Amino acid sequence: MRASLPYARAGQVVGLLGGSFDPAHSGHVDLTRAALRRFGLDRVWWLVSPGNPLKVDGPAPLATRMERACAIMQHPRVEITDIEARIGTRYTARTLARLQALYPGVRFVWLMGADNLAQFHRWGDWEDIMQRVPVGVIARPGDRISARMSRTARIYRAQQLPGRDSALLGRADPPAWCFINMPMNDVSSTQMRADGAWQR
Ligand SMILES: Nc1ncnc2c1ncn2[C@@H]1O[C@H](COP(=O)(O)OP(=O)(O)OP(=O)(O)O)[C@@H](O)[C@H]1O
Numbered sequence: 001m002r003a004s005l006p007y008a009r010a011g012q013v014v015g016l017l018g019g020s021f022d023p024a025h026s027g028h029v030d031l032t033r034a035a036l037r038r039f040g041l042d043r044v045w046w047l048v049s050p051g052n053p054l055k056v057d058g059p060a061p062l063a064t065r066m067e068r069a070c071a072i073m074q075h076p077r078v079e080i081t082d083i084e085a086r087i088g089t090r091y092t093a094r095t096l097a098r099l100q101a102l103y104p105g106v107r108f109v110w111l112m113g114a115d116n117l118a119q120f121h122r123w124g125d126w127e128d129i130m131q132r133v134p135v136g137v138i139a140r141p142g143d144r145i146s147a148r149m150s151r152t153a154r155i156y157r158a159q160q161l162p163g164r165d166s167a168l169l170g171r172a173d174p175p176a177w178c179f180i181n182m183p184m185n186d187v188s189s190t191q192m193r194a195d196g197a198w199q200r
């Protein structure tokens with residue numbers, strides 16, 4: 001876990017996986033490894049959120065979620081960060097604006113599971129997000145159809161890269177997005193909390 005901002009140099013492509021990580025699990029790890037392989041990324045940063053603006057229940061303390069995330073995701077090209085708490089944002093559009101100002105010349109790609117694409121049009125300034133960065137979407141059990149039928153997918157149909165061209169996403173100019181399939185992992189934090197595997 002780092003006390004400073006993560007490092008990236010101009011020209012690199014950094015995938016950002018924002019999440020509640022309450023708790024982090026193998027689905028996040030699989031998504032991250034697939035994103036590194038498929039989207040032409042140099043690095044991935046996990047942004048452990050101070051709290052999802054759309055979720056009513058507060059998550060477990062940030063330090064507890066960070067500790068678990070660091071324990072489960074160990075990879076030389078992946079950083080676990082609480083950067084949103086440090087810069088005082090929880091809305092993705094604002095996070096991206098701050099990161100782009102802090103890291104001129106670094107290319108960022110927003111990463112998310114298919115469930116988040118399905119409701120992406122409810123996020124604050126979601127069209128600004130689409131204009132700022134390419135978006136990589138990873139299949140999730142039960143959400144493939146709702147994601148493909150989503151308002152975002154329909155509005156940005158012409159800007160969708162086919163899965164076979166996913167390696168171009170990192171260097172594509174926004175708006176651009178790509179949906180990839182991977183061997184699906186049906187683990188979820190909700191289920192882990194329900195099973196008593198994680199206490200808030
Ligand atoms: N099993 C999975 N397969 C693909 N993507 C996933 C999977 N689990 C989580 N993600 C994605 O990882 C990001 C962070 O997820 P999050 O921390 O909310 O975990 P979660 O399991 O979805 O939690 P919850 O059940 O509390 O909503 C989101 O974009 C989510 O879509």
Ligand SMILES: O=C(O)c1ccc[n+]([C@@H]2O[C@H](COP(=O)([O-])O)[C@@H](O)[C@H]2O)c1
Binds near residue numbers: 091
């Ligand atoms: O900006 C928003 O309005 C917004 C609304 C919902 C979710 N997000 C972000 O989406 C990421 C995934 O959230 P979650 O809770 O599904 O893990 C996390 O970084 C949230 O901050 C962002």
